[in-house]
Amino acid sequence: MFKLLIAEDVKIVRETLVRAIRWEALDIHLLGAVENGQEALDWLDREKPDLLLTDIGMPKMNGLELIEIIKFRNPDIRCIILSGLNEFEHARQAIKLQVLDYVLKPIDPDAIEKVLANAVDVLRKEREERLALRIAEKAVKESLPNLTETMLHREWSGNLKKKKLVEQAIQYMKDGYMRKELSLSDVADAVGLSEKYLNLLVKEVTGVTMNHAIIRLRMEEAARLLKDPAIKIYEVCDRIGYTDQDHFRESFKKQYGATPSEYRNKFL
Structure with a gap:
């Protein structure tokens, strides 16, 4: 169930x-x-x-x-x-x-x-697809000792292409994370891939999902801005693309284990 x-x-x-x-x-x-x-x-x-x-x-x-x-x-x-x-x-x-x-x-x-x-x-279909993928991955791993040098080269080339696409996506996020409306579809359009495939690539290369990556970028920038006491916390919230301070506080605390105010106090 x-x-x-x-x-x-x-x-x-x-x-x-x-x-x-x-x-x-x-x-x-x-x-x-x-x-x-x-x-x-x-x-x-x-x-x-x-x-x-x-x-x-x-x-x-x-x-x-x-x-x-x-x-x-x-x-x-x-x-x-x-x-x-x-x-x-x-x-x-x-x-x-x-x-x-x-x-x-x-x-x-x-x-x-x-x-x-x-x-x-x-x-149900997603569960079936994941099961089929695990079975396929197991079969591939078992056959790895028999791979030819050409096949290994193709795999390396494919991984390099994936890495470049992910780098492009991350750069787009870095350039636009302050936009409140930045979404997975925006990033996918920018690199010419479907949302689902791009999310899979980013997770494969970086270990995190696209939404997680966007939030991480915003929180890292927030941490940098919070070290400047001249910038108000509500201004930090606005600069990184958040419209709700409570939501910002929750997201920041999840990543840094402290609220924005508590984090700032460490540098005063």
Whole structure:
């Protein structure tokens, strides 16, 4: 079964989702239902869901901020958002965060079940692809002693090409990380690759996902700026492309183990 977590601040909506959806029929195990983004992040410290169903408008941390942090921590988690009509523009922004789907409120259990059924199909195919890839990798490793020098040269050349593409992508990110709207699709377009393939290449070469790399660049620049006491923390937040100081504080603390204020105090 696939594990799912709900984040929804309206109690009646949250309870309706828990009761009205036929979870077992969808091959889904409902982990729980929390009322804000921070509670969802706390849950991730205990157990990793396969799916997150989240509202956009929540206190403490909105759904888009929650998704961005979750993608930073666990890029394999697939996200679905609940959106009111007045939040439709936010729902469109969520597509840039590789949200799997979104459902408009007021909630319709039948419509949500259809979206969840599609999500389960996607996850099932991904599991099958990962299994097939592991089997293929094992077969390749077992045959490595028999590779010819020509084949090894081709493999080296291919790796060099991949490295150059990743270097181009990283340079584009370095040049544009201050843009608030910088997304994976922007970087993929710049180097002429699909988002999925570029993300795979970056992960293969650097060990981190694209979203993780963008966040890391922003946090490294923030750390540099924080050493200058003349620059206010809200100015640092704005310069690195963050619109929400709480989100910036959360991201910075994850990378450096201290809030921006605590980090700055070390250099005063």
